[in-house]
Amino acid sequence: MSLEKTVRKNEKVSFKDRVTSGLKYAAGVGVTLGALAFGTARAEEPAYQGADFNRDGVVDARDLAEYATQWLAESEGKNVIPVYDCGCLNESNAVYVLQNDINAEGNCFDITADGVKFDLRGHILQGNGGGVGVNIKGGFVSVIDGTIYNFASGLQVSSGQSNSISDLTLFQNTYFGIAFEENLSSSVTNTRSMESPIAIQLGSSGGRIQNSSFSGTLYDIDSMGRNVFENCIFQTFSPNSSFKRMHDYRCLVLDKNRSAVDDALVTLVRQSGEVESSLRTRQWDGTPKVTVTSWVLEEGEVRYNAPFSVIIEKEGTVLNIPHYWNPNGTNGNEIIVLE
Numbered sequence: 001m002s003l004e005k006t007v008r009k010n011e012k013v014s015f016k017d018r019v020t021s022g023l024k025y026a027a028g029v030g031v032t033l034g035a036l037a038f039g040t041a042r043a044e045e046p047a048y049q050g051a052d053f054n055r056d057g058v059v060d061a062r063d064l065a066e067y068a069t070q071w072l073a074e075s076e077g078k079n080v081i082p083v084y085d086c087g088c089l090n091e092s093n094a095v096y097v098l099q100n101d102i103n104a105e106g107n108c109f110d111i112t113a114d115g116v117k118f119d120l121r122g123h124i125l126q127g128n129g130g131g132v133g134v135n136i137k138g139g140f141v142s143v144i145d146g147t148i149y150n151f152a153s154g155l156q157v158s159s160g161q162s163n164s165i166s167d168l169t170l171f172q173n174t175y176f177g178i179a180f181e182e183n184l185s186s187s188v189t190n191t192r193s194m195e196s197p198i199a200i201q202l203g204s205s206g207g208r209i210q211n212s213s214f215s216g217t218l219y220d221i222d223s224m225g226r227n228v229f230e231n232c233i234f235q236t237f238s239p240n241s242s243f244k245r246m247h248d249y250r251c252l253v254l255d256k257n258r259s260a261v262d263d264a265l266v267t268l269v270r271q272s273g274e275v276e277s278s279l280r281t282r283q284w285d286g287t288p289k290v291t292v293t294s295w296v297l298e299e300g301e302v303r304y305n306a307p308f309s310v311i312i313e314k315e316g317t318v319l320n321i322p323h324y325w326n327p328n329g330t331n332g333n334e335i336i337v338l339e
Contacts, residue, residue, distance in 0.1 A: 026132020048189075089116055092138075098123045098146065106131035108151070113251055114138045114160070127151035129174050136163055143168065153179050154196065157203075162184050171195050177216065180207065188212055194309040195318050202227045217241045234297075243297035247327035250289035251334040253281045253319075261312075261338065264319065268292055276308060312336065 007133040079094045086108040089096050093115035101124045102108065108125055111118060115139060124147045125133045132155075133148040136169065139160035147169045148154040153168035154177050157163055161184040170177040170193045177193030191212045193199040199216035200209075213233035220227050220243075234243055249268065253261040261281060268290070269277040277290040294306040307326035312319045318337050 008081070025080045077256070088112055092108050092116070095119065097121055102126065104131065104133070104151075107135065108132070109134045110137060111135065111141050111143075112137045114140050116141045118143045122146060122187065125151075127173075132156045133170075133173070136160060139163065147171070148173070148322075150174070152176070154193070155179070157181060157186065164189070169194070176201060177214070192257060203240070244293045245295050246291050246295055248288045248289045249277075249292050249325070249327065249334075250279070251310075251336055252287055254335065254337045256337070256339055258337070261314065261319070264312050264314045265295060267311045267313070269311065270305040271307070272305075276305060292327065310334075310336070312338070321333065
């Protein structure tokens with residue numbers, strides 16, 4: 001009896017049909033998964049290499065039998081693709097399943113398609129201190145069940161909405177554990193981000209963080225307070241760790257004739273009198289922005305920096321009567337007219 005007899009050579013057969021055929025064959029003769037030549041059914045697919053799905057140290061028919069139901073459910077209407085090394089996950093609505101631990105140099109995975117599910121299946125992605133472990137650039141993406149260790153940024157969401165992260169451990173990444181540049185309708189669940197300088201950074205559009213724990217600094221860059229934390233543990237692993245709410249700020253400075261004042265120095269000063277940040281003005285379409293901290297939870301105490309005093313100088317001369325800017329509930333843009 002041969003699995004190849006169940007389909008004609010190079011005939012396109014669905015994953016479901018191939019798994020069903022494989023189960024029947026495995027049950028009949030008790031062969032190992034490595035001998036089930038799924039790859040012969042479709043010439044364009046890599047040969048199936050088998051995996052220790054039940055993690056008993058042996059790759060055999062029991063792995064396929066135990067996980068067939070789950071895989072079939074995951075793959076209903078989707079393509080299930082085994083993954084063995086770093087690369088680009090670019091097939092929409094596919095389920096990518098990691099088959100082994102990976103030691104990476106620099107960036108490891110880019111997810112560029114929508115609707116991707118990336119299941120690390122309990123494996124470890126280990127970096128060399130640089131790059132990004134998993135970089136999400138699509139929407140409706142989920143990354144689950146694994147460990148991401150020793151990258152510059154463990155997991156980064158560069159774009160997209162409604163993405164989800166669950167059952168991950170991220171630790172000792174050299175800068176970010178998790179970094180959202182955009183987190184509209186996105187979620188983090190049952191996840192630990194530990195021993196990274198910045199445990200998690202949240203973007204400016206509300207996300208939901210549930211049943212997770214963090215050590216390191218937490219940046220919440222949302223002046224409207226739309227990021228929601230539920231049943232989370234926040235702990236510091238060093239005296240420099242903190243929970244910060246951040247805001248972007250930029251301004252256009254106009255003289256009394258309503259002409260732009262370029263190359264003026266705009267300084268934001270905290271309530272304590274310390275300088276928070278400075279920027280040089282340019283025309284509105286090129287005006288730089290800075291990120292400021294309105295409040296900090298540090299060693300059990302909350303420090304409020306806002307409202308900030310705004311001082312405008314050019315060539316050493318103060319041009320304005322200092323006024324106050326309060327970032328709460330604003331978009332961080334100001335037009336300042338000098339009278």
